[in-house]
Amino acid sequence: MEKESSKILRFLYNTAPGRLVLKFITAPFISKIGGAYMDSAISKIHIKSFIKNNDIDMSEYVKEEYSCFNDCFTRNIIEEKRPMEKGDDIFISPCDGLLSAYHISDKSEFYIKKNYYTVADLLGCEKDDELAKGFENGTCLIFRLCVNNYHRYGYVDDGTIISNKEIPGKLHTVRPIAIRRYPIFIQNAREATVIETKNFGKIAQVEVGALMIGKIKNHKKSGNVKKGTEKGMFLYGGSTIVMLVKENAIELPEDLFIKSEEGLEVDVKFRQTIGKKRGDIYAN
Numbered sequence: 001m002e003k004e005s006s007k008i009l010r011f012l013y014n015t016a017p018g019r020l021v022l023k024f025i026t027a028p029f030i031s032k033i034g035g036a037y038m039d040s041a042i043s044k045i046h047i048k049s050f051i052k053n054n055d056i057d058m059s060e061y062v063k064e065e066y067s068c069f070n071d072c073f074t075r076n077i078i079e080e081k082r083p084m085e086k087g088d089d090i091f092i093s094p095c096d097g098l099l100s101a102y103h104i105s106d107k108s109e110f111y112i113k114k115n116y117y118t119v120a121d122l123l124g125c126e127k128d129d130e131l132a133k134g135f136e137n138g139t140c141l142i143f144r145l146c147v148n149n150y151h152r153y154g155y156v157d158d159g160t161i162i163s164n165k166e167i168p169g170k171l172h173t174v175r176p177i178a179i180r181r182y183p184i185f186i187q188n189a190r191e192a193t194v195i196e197t198k199n200f201g202k203i204a205q206v207e208v209g210a211l212m213i214g215k216i217k218n219h220k221k222s223g224n225v226k227k228g229t230e231k232g233m234f235l236y237g238g239s240t241i242v243m244l245v246k247e248n249a250i251e252l253p254e255d256l257f258i259k260s261e262e263g264l265e266v267d268v269k270f271r272q273t274i275g276k277k278r279g280d281i282y283a284n
Contacts, residue, residue, distance in 0.1 A: 038068065039070050091200060092273060095154070096270050099142070100266070104135055104140050107136070122244070123192050137247040140245075144265065153207070158198040165192045201246045215235050217234075
């Protein structure tokens with residue numbers, strides 16, 4: 001199944017006829033149609049083959065009857081399968097996925113796989129906006145969820161939601177083949193949440209939609225949040241969370257940045273410790 005999927009993506013992204021097809025299938029209304037089907041009872045016929053073909057260990061998940069494919073796709077994890085290390089200085093992963101990390105420049109810019117991004121474009125605000133400027137010299141964390149991953153995600157710290165913004169766009173796949181050709185994280189439909197956290201200052205958590213995702217479903221748009229609790233879920237399709245953290249807020253292993261520059265990703269789980277608090281985050 002993975003080989004077949006790769007062949008299709010190479011056709012779509014690396015050939016002229018494929019790119020003509022791509023213009024059509026990345027339109028949001030196509031994903032809405034696909035999402036509606038995955039919410040229907042008919043879609044249950046895909047569940048067994050999906051689990052088998054993606055080698056999903058269902059012993060990690062709450063046993064239940066699924067009324068549609070999306071029920072299976074957004075299945076609930078058994079709480080004990082995603083433990084969380086205690087400590088206010090612990091920075092956790094917001095989800096299961098493949099992690100890469102990049103430095104944000106003093107102009108609030110960063111580069112991923114030959115594509116140029118600005119914080120303002122990612123957050124859907126003006127370039128000179130104080131929100132965008134606040135992440136200068138900070139860190140950009142990319143969590144890429146594969147189709148077989150747990151597709152619910154959470155909060156990395158206690159805090160208060162300052163703003164929540166839905167940003168319309170296309171719905172490309174988030175696999176490397178697309179990221180190398182298009183600036184996916186600012187072209188795709190996404191939802192940006194800015195949170196004033198208790199221990200790491202202001203952070204931005206951006207959920208990025210992808211090919212054939214019905215929707216990004218966040219549970220709340222305002223109010224207080226708690227570390228390690230569920231923020232929301234992606235419906236069908238692998239997708240991505242982009243997280244922006246201010247300068248000197250967290251300390252990450254240096255080899256994470258080196259691997260990311262080499263195009264390598266690190267497998268992480270929801271609530272896993274990926275970094276620790278560092279320095280005076282309010283000094284900037």
